[in-house]
Amino acid sequence: MKSRISALLLGTVLAFTAANFAFAQDKTVKVGALSDQSGLYSDLGGPGSTLAAQMAVEDSGLTGKGWKIDVISADHLNKPDVGANIARQWFDVDKVDIIVDVPNSGVALAVSNIVKEKNGIFIDSGAGTSDLTNAQCTPNTIHWTYDTYMLAHGTGSALTKNGGDTWFFLTADYAFGAALERDTTTAVLAAGGKVLGGIKHPLNTSDFSSFLLQAQASKAKVVGLANAGGDTTNAIKQAAEFGLTQGGQKMAALLLFISDVHALGLNTAQGLNFTETFYWDMNDQTRAFSKRFQERMKNHTMPTMVHAGVYSSLLHYFKALEALGGNPHDGAKVVAKMKEMPTDDPLFGKGSIEPNGRKIHPAYLFEVKTPSESKGPWDYYKLLATIPADEAFTPLDKSTCSLLKK
Amino acid sequence: MTVTTDNIIPVAARTVRDEMIAFGIMTVLLLIVPFTGIYPFFVMQALCFALLACAFNLLIGYGGLLSFGHAMFLGTAGYVSGHALKVWGLPPELGIVVGTLAAAGLAVITGLIAIRRQGIYFAMITLALSQLLYFIYLQTPFTHGEDGIQGIPQGYMFGFLNLSNPTVLYYVVLAGFLLGFLLIFRTINSPFGEVLKSIRENEPRAISLGYKTDHYKLLAFILSGTLAGFAGALKVFVAQNASLTDVHWTMSGEIVLMTLVGGLGTIFGPVVGAFVIIAMEQYLAGFGQWVTVIQGVVFVICVLAFRRGIVGEVAHFFRLSL
Numbered sequence: 001m002k003s004r005i006s007a008l009l010l011g012t013v014l015a016f017t018a019a020n021f022a023f024a025q026d027k028t029v030k031v032g033a034l035s036d037q038s039g040l041y042s043d044l045g046g047p048g049s050t051l052a053a054q055m056a057v058e059d060s061g062l063t064g065k066g067w068k069i070d071v072i073s074a075d076h077l078n079k080p081d082v083g084a085n086i087a088r089q090w091f092d093v094d095k096v097d098i099i100v101d102v103p104n105s106g107v108a109l110a111v112s113n114i115v116k117e118k119n120g121i122f123i124d125s126g127a128g129t130s131d132l133t134n135a136q137c138t139p140n141t142i143h144w145t146y147d148t149y150m151l152a153h154g155t156g157s158a159l160t161k162n163g164g165d166t167w168f169f170l171t172a173d174y175a176f177g178a179a180l181e182r183d184t185t186t187a188v189l190a191a192g193g194k195v196l197g198g199i200k201h202p203l204n205t206s207d208f209s210s211f212l213l214q215a216q217a218s219k220a221k222v223v224g225l226a227n228a229g230g231d232t233t234n235a236i237k238q239a240a241e242f243g244l245t246q247g248g249q250k251m252a253a254l255l256l257f258i259s260d261v262h263a264l265g266l267n268t269a270q271g272l273n274f275t276e277t278f279y280w281d282m283n284d285q286t287r288a289f290s291k292r293f294q295e296r297m298k299n300h301t302m303p304t305m306v307h308a309g310v311y312s313s314l315l316h317y318f319k320a321l322e323a324l325g326g327n328p329h330d331g332a333k334v335v336a337k338m339k340e341m342p343t344d345d346p347l348f349g350k351g352s353i354e355p356n357g358r359k360i361h362p363a364y365l366f367e368v369k370t371p372s373e374s375k376g377p378w379d380y381y382k383l384l385a386t387i388p389a390d391e392a393f394t395p396l397d398k399s400t401c402s403l404l405k406k
Numbered sequence: 407m408t409v410t411t412d413n414i415i416p417v418a419a420r421t422v423r424d425e426m427i428a429f430g431i432m433t434v435l436l437l438i439v440p441f442t443g444i445y446p447f448f449v450m451q452a453l454c455f456a457l458l459a460c461a462f463n464l465l466i467g468y469g470g471l472l473s474f475g476h477a478m479f480l481g482t483a484g485y486v487s488g489h490a491l492k493v494w495g496l497p498p499e500l501g502i503v504v505g506t507l508a509a510a511g512l513a514v515i516t517g518l519i520a521i522r523r524q525g526i527y528f529a530m531i532t533l534a535l536s537q538l539l540y541f542i543y544l545q546t547p548f549t550h551g552e553d554g555i556q557g558i559p560q561g562y563m564f565g566f567l568n569l570s571n572p573t574v575l576y577y578v579v580l581a582g583f584l585l586g587f588l589l590i591f592r593t594i595n596s597p598f599g600e601v602l603k604s605i606r607e608n609e610p611r612a613i614s615l616g617y618k619t620d621h622y623k624l625l626a627f628i629l630s631g632t633l634a635g636f637a638g639a640l641k642v643f644v645a646q647n648a649s650l651t652d653v654h655w656t657m658s659g660e661i662v663l664m665t666l667v668g669g670l671g672t673i674f675g676p677v678v679g680a681f682v683i684i685a686m687e688q689y690l691a692g693f694g695q696w697v698t699v700i701q702g703v704v705f706v707i708c709v710l711a712f713r714r715g716i717v718g719e720v721a722h723f724f725r726l727s728l
Contacts, residue, residue: 038698074691077698080554081451081645081652086691088447106554110647113557129553136556174544175551203544 025326027067031057031314032096034086034111035126037075040229041103043259044304045126049073049101051296052307055289056314062322069318072096076107083107084114091118097329098123098317100310105129105176112141121331123317125309128255130394133358137401140331142338144359145309146277148255149394152180154275155252156187158365158385159222164250164273165191168220169198170211170235172227180226180254196220205231208238216244222273228255237268245271257304261368261380269380272368277361277392278305278347279381285346302378312345313359351389356401363392421727422595428674428728429591436580446576447644452684453583454641459664459676460590461633467671468594469626470606471521474529475536476634476661478516481543481653483509483635488555488648489548498563502582502639509635510628512539517627521620524609533655540653554649558642569643582640586633591673593629602626663701667708669715674728678717 033053035045050073057069072094076083083102090096091114099115102108103126115122116138123142124132130147160167167188171177177200185195196218201211212235215223223244225232232253239251253274261269280290280302289311293303303311320337321327328334339353343361351361366381374380396404439449458480465471487505490496496504520531543549550556560569569575593599604612605619612619642648651657660683668679686704690697712719721728 038696075693075697076691077687079651080556080647080649081641082687082691084645084647085447085451085688089445089688092447093445106552106556106647106649106651109553109556110645110649113646131553175553203541 026329027326029067029069029098029318029321029327030094030096031069031071032087032090032094032099033071033073033101033310034076034083034090034099034107035073035101036078036103037073039078041078041126043263043301044257044306045101045103045310047073048293048297048301048303048307049126049310051293052303052311053100053314055293055296056311056318059311060315060318062318065322067321076102076104078104078107080106080110084110087111087114087120088118091115091120097121097327097331098314100124100314101126101306103127103306105131108132109136112136112138115331116140119331121317121335123310123313125313126306133354133356133394134400137356137399137403139357139403140335142313142335142353142357142359144313145305146275146363147358147393148176148180149183150277150363150392151254151275152183153187154363154365154387154392155224155254155273156184156193157191158275158387159250159252159273160188160191160193162365162384164222164252165193166220167193167195167222167224168215168218169195169224169226170208170215171198171200172203172231173200174203176228177226181224184224184226184254201227201231203231206234208235209242211235212239212242212244216242216247216249220249222250222252225251225253232256233260233264236264236272240268257306258302258378258380259304262301262378266369266371266374266380269368270370273365273384275363275365275387276305277363278303278308279364279366279383281379281381282364289346308347312343312347315345316341316343354393354396354399356396356399356403358393358399360389360393362389363387424727425591425673428726429587432674432677433584436583440573440576446572448684448688450576450579450644451641451688452681453579454637454644455661455664455684456677456680457583457586457637457640458634459661459668459680460587460673461630461637462661463665463670463672463676464590464593464633465626465630466665467675468599468606469602469623471623471627472525472529472662473520473532473627473630474655474658474662475516475532475534476631477653477655477657478536478539479509479513479631479634480638480641480657481648481650482512482539483638484642484648484652485543485549485555487639487642488558491561491642492555492558493548497565498561498569498643501642502636505639505642506632506636509638510632513628513631513635517624517631521623521627533658536653536658537655540650540655543650543653549648549650552650554647556647558646558648560643560646575643579640579644582636586636587677589629590633594673598622598625663705665715667704667715669718669721669728672715672717672721672728675715675717679715682716 031053033050035049036042037046053071074086098121100123102111102124105127108124108127112122123144125145128148130149132143169181171181199211225235251272256274290302294300343351348361353359365385367384462476465473483505486508487501490504491501516535567574601622664679664683665676669675717728
């Protein structure tokens with residue numbers, strides 16, 4: 001019995017090898033959208049990222065040219081070991097070529113390690129940690145949409161130059177919050193601003209009243225929220241009750257997505273400042289994509305910058321595959337090709353991928369409109385400043401990525 | 407307080423025979439996994455959680471102590487092992503020892519505090535201590551906060567077992583699991599285990615018989631915590647990362663869930679429960695947001711329809727002791 005099974009296995013293996021020799025140009029691709037489908041990041045990534053991946057497959061036009069491209073998705077539950085296990089299984093069993101999205105920095109770093117080990121490809125859109133292109137960069141990972149450095153520097157320097165030259169920070173008391181505050185402070189000082197003070201609050205705080213009163217009393221022009229998720233939205237809601245923005249102060253959220261603004265509502269979110277790399281209402285192309293996206297989304301939401309990043313990164317990946325003439329199933333080789341080719345897509349415009357895996361494109365400082373300024377549903381942002389691509393992200397000479405050292 | 411069910415209280419020779427047979431079947435099934443085409447990493451992950459749930463079950467199922475903070479042992483051992491392997495460059499076997507010892511030390515300290523109270527207060531104290539630890543790990547530099555310790559090297563066990571080979575790693579993890587499992591098995595069927603059970607059934611009576619119940623409870627707590635830590639140290643090699651998830655209270659909840667689904671107070675229940683829960687996380691991942699809903703439904707069905715848990719019901723039906 002056993003020998004029969006092994007004979008069968010051997011036969012299958014031989015058949016596959018033969019098939020591979022016969023069709024040296026393999027045109028099958030499997031895309032895995034790994035995201036938080038049920039937790040706090042499911043609105044900014046989640047099912048929308050899977051949809052964005054499918055749209056990229058359709059819009060690439062490769063299926064018409066004889067390519068066979070599948071998209072599968074999974075929920076990493078915001079647990080690094082679950083994410084790492086799914087990634088490993090995708091490469092070992094399901095023969096996935098590329099993993100996209102992956103919000104949550106801890107999960108993203110875990111997945112990045114597995115992808116390097118398996119020589120796959122990882123294009124991160126959902127996570128913010130700039131470690132992906134610094135200390136923990138790999139030849140198989142590209143970080144597409146945004147990172148914490150860009151958020152902190154974008155908001156910090158652009159807002160200071162726009163007149164918000166005195167700052168007060170509300171910082172979540174953990175490594176991420178401290179990093180955001182530190183990076184933003186550097187940018188504010190470099191742009192000629194001053195930091196009047198700051199206060200740390202515990203993670204997952206529900207009562208911000210005393211912190212907000214101190215922020216109000218500081219008379220700083222800008223109150224920077226160096227926190228994320230529920231802390232940011234709680235702080236914004238309570239700041240609206242305390243009338244911080246009506247009192248002439250500006251609120252700057254250092255990590256916020258359009259899905260959060262939508263959830264908060266314009267009444268609460270009005271006057272908020274923050275940086276993003278994509279907004280649906282930028283130009284005809286972004287509007288066209290977003291309308292199509294919205295129609296196909298189950299709850300009819302507009303794409304976030306993370307969704308846009310998944311779409312545009314996959315388009316670039318498919319271009320690289322086409323240029324290679326087939327799928328070599330060799331992650332590092334494809335990523336090298338992707339870095340070599342300049343990027344150009346309808347959503348982020350022209351850009352490039354740096355040797356450390358950082359995709360660079362312009363970033364935008366937005367302000368949330370007041371309810372009277374908004375002309376319709378999802379008309380949320382007005383553009384305050386554009387940060388050019390070469391200033392938005394970590395300069396290459398400051399990157400600690402080991403790929404850069406020769 | 408004389409509610410004793412025949413499937414929980416062992417009755418000498420027949421019990422041990424049933425359990426030995428079941429143990430044999432389980433061992434054989436686990437030994438042949440690499441030849442069946444089942445994905446080994448899934449089984450390894452499940453084995454680590456199975457050992458963890460068994461350790462937890464030793465405390466609740468046999469000692470009657472509901473610890474709601476067992477994640478702290480898992481996480482502490484994970485962090486310490488991960489740090490030892492990655493930063494200090496220790497070989498795997500020493501990494502496991504260091505991690506397990508850290509969990510044991512933690513169990514001594516937390517045990518001394520927690521066993522002074524019973525029932526809900528015991529659960530609350532363990533929960534409070536584990537939350538305390540969670541926030542310490544959130545802040546301490548060596549854990550890298552919410553990013554966790556990543557890319558932990560697997561290395562060579564005893565200098566010649568290449569742990570980056572999935573099959574080798576599988577058998578090492580399996581050996582670790584069986585070792586821990588046998589230790590628990592032995593403990594339960596020892597005089598020490600009998601005293602533990604008597605404490606569970608009626609503590610004042612055990613005291614009146616002359617047992618220093620606090621000593622027994624503390625020892626059981628330390629043993630349970632150490633084994634949970636051992637599971638955490640093994641898990642480091644499987645997941646190659648150590649993160650805050652492992653010390654979060656939801657992980658403690660998951661351990662309770664595994665034990666309940668499998669069967670509280672049965673030897674094999676936690677193993678089955680761990681496999682069921684991990685399989686759901688892994689194989690239902692494609693269902694996206696439905697995973698948590700399905701888990702909830704399974705839990706509700708379990709609590710309503712088969713209170714003894716999967717193994718408990720089977721054992722009850724066939725009048726076996728498992």
